[in-house]
Structures are given as structure tokens and as C-alpha cells.
Amino acid sequence: MALSDVIDELAAQWRACRHLLVLTGAGISTESGIPDFRSATAVQTRQPDFADVLSLRFFQQDPAAFWLAFRRIFPFGTSRTVYPNTGHRLLAQLAATGKAVTVVTQNIDGLHQRAGSPHVIEAHGSVERLVCPACLCREHDAACRHQPVPCCHCCGEVLKPDVVLYGEPVEAMDAALVALAEADCLWVMGSSLEAGPVNQLPALARHWRMPSALVNLQPTALDSRFDVCLHRPIGEVCAKFRQILGFDSD
Structure with missing residues (x-):
């Protein structure tokens, strides 16, 4: 699927939704210098x-x-x-429009909060x-x-x-499930969807027939569960999306 087509579909999903849930993984923070x-x-x-x-x-x-x-x-x-990048700032700007935007992040770097996202569920905690x-x-x-x-x-x-260390439960999963139940659109950005239990969210969204999109540099085993799937750098996709929505550039 061409980048322009994916951007158009993301924009359509965004305009139609009332509450967007975004699951983010390590790929959204690599452009901030975090491996x-x-x-x-x-x-x-x-x-x-x-x-x-x-x-x-x-x-x-x-x-x-x-x-x-x-x-x-x-x-x-x-x-x-390390500092928030285009991906983090895009999600904060989406929340600033007045729509409900909840971020469930697998990252422990705190960059979503520093970018200004008001509703962040830290699935694996924070080094902060x-x-x-x-x-x-x-x-x-x-x-x-x-x-x-x-x-x-x-x-x-x-x-x-x-x-959350190996051997500890992911207690934030309950909050993530509540957020998914309240949302009407799911995006996954920068996650290989290998780490559980939050990798269960796409299957639930599919079961509930919720519009969904995946943006990740590499293919995942769960690509087929999304309405839209794109394997491109997060920064590139987010920069194009910000232009479509008329947000200020970095």
C-alpha cells in the first residue's frame, strides 16, 4: 500500500473516530536515539x-x-x-485537538509525557x-x-x-483493556507485537470490528489483523500525517 494511500486512510480513521487508542513500542523512540x-x-x-x-x-x-x-x-x-521526536509530538498534537487520545506504551522512557500527551498508560513502567x-x-x-x-x-x-522486570506481572494491562473498550479506533506504532500481554489488543480490536492501523518498520506476525499496514519509518509517516492535518512542522 502506497504511503499516500495509508496517510489518507489514517486521516479518514482519525476524522471518523471519537476516541483513539495508540499502542506504541520501541520503534517510536528509536529516532530519539533509544535502541x-x-x-x-x-x-x-x-x-x-x-x-x-x-x-x-x-x-x-x-x-x-x-x-x-x-x-x-x-x-x-x-x-x-534524549528528547521526544516527531512521532511523540504528533500524538500529543492529536490529543490537543480535543478528541480523546489514549497512549498505551511498551516503552519506559517517559517521552510521551514529555511531548505533552495527557493520557499515557505505561505498560512496562518508567525509568523516570x-x-x-x-x-x-x-x-x-x-x-x-x-x-x-x-x-x-x-x-x-x-x-x-x-x-516491569522479567518475572513480574504487567499490572497496567487492566487499564489498557479498559481504554480499548472505551476507544473506537486502534493504531499500533513502532511495535513488533512480540511482547505480551499488550500484544493481545489488536486481536480484541479485530473481534470488535474496530478500525485499526499498524505502522512499523518491519513486518509483524499480526499484520493481517489490521485494516491498514505500513512498513516505513515512524518519523517519515508521522511527518506526512502532520502535514495532511495542517500541524506545524518541527
Whole structure:
């Protein structure tokens, strides 16, 4: 399907919907300089111990080694050196039109909020926050982030990044299902749809006969479940779409 045809179809879906739900994955943040850890070129995910290092069990067994590895894999979690890109800004601008736009993101970078999206469900948490696994305190100052092994100022327990580690449930899935039930259009942007359980959303949307679209650089196993499917860079597609809608360019 040609890019111009897809843009026209996206515009038609947008104009017809009342509540848009957008599921985003790593592909929407790669143009901000954050690697897609599921891509074929991602060195980290080819390491046999990747899932073990980012597991709840490893955090509990060796917090110091966990934090060293976590900061090596996600260096953006300790600085503000990455910024929202065209894709993030487009979704924020769509929400600013007055229509309901809910973003369910698999990313942990916080870029949707920084771009201005008001309704974001973080399926896998955020590196912008720390949580105490003992007392559940989330009120921690910025200095904690730079400690080799950050500790809770309330109880002294080692803090955990407020992200979903391997071995932990995706508690935000309930909120994502509620958002899908309230929406009347689903877009997926920059996700391989390999990680569950949020990859179940397209099947539900299809079952409910909800208009849907997928924009992802690579094909996915679920391409056939979408009304519109395009394999192009997110930034290119979003830039064209912003022009069609008359939004200011970057």
C-alpha cells in the first residue's frame, strides 16, 4: 500500500473516530536515539543472560550487579539526553485537538509525557521513577538516581526502577483493556507485537470490528489483523500525517 494511500486512510480513521487508542513500542523512540532492544541489531538482546539480568530474581539476589547492568543497558534512565521526536509530538498534537487520545506504551522512557500527551498508560513502567519493593514508597529525590545502589529514604531498602522486570506481572494491562473498550479506533506504532500481554489488543480490536492501523518498520506476525499496514519509518509517516492535518512542522 502506497504511503499516500495509508496517510489518507489514517486521516479518514482519525476524522471518523471519537476516541483513539495508540499502542506504541520501541520503534517510536528509536529516532530519539533509544535502541530497539528487540531488533536484529540489538546487541543486548542477543546476549544469553539478557532476560536473567533484567529479572526480578537477579535484582533480589544481587542489587549492586543489577543496577550496574541496568544502567549499562538503559543509560538514558540517569540523564535527560534524549528528547521526544516527531512521532511523540504528533500524538500529543492529536490529543490537543480535543478528541480523546489514549497512549498505551511498551516503552519506559517517559517521552510521551514529555511531548505533552495527557493520557499515557505505561505498560512496562518508567525509568523516570524509583519504587521501594519493601514499603512501596515512590517519593525519592533526584539524588537517589545517581547513587550506585539507590536506597529508600523511608526504610533503607534497595530501590528498584519502577519498570516491569522479567518475572513480574504487567499490572497496567487492566487499564489498557479498559481504554480499548472505551476507544473506537486502534493504531499500533513502532511495535513488533512480540511482547505480551499488550500484544493481545489488536486481536480484541479485530473481534470488535474496530478500525485499526499498524505502522512499523518491519513486518509483524499480526499484520493481517489490521485494516491498514505500513512498513516505513515512524518519523517519515508521522511527518506526512502532520502535514495532511495542517500541524506545524518541527
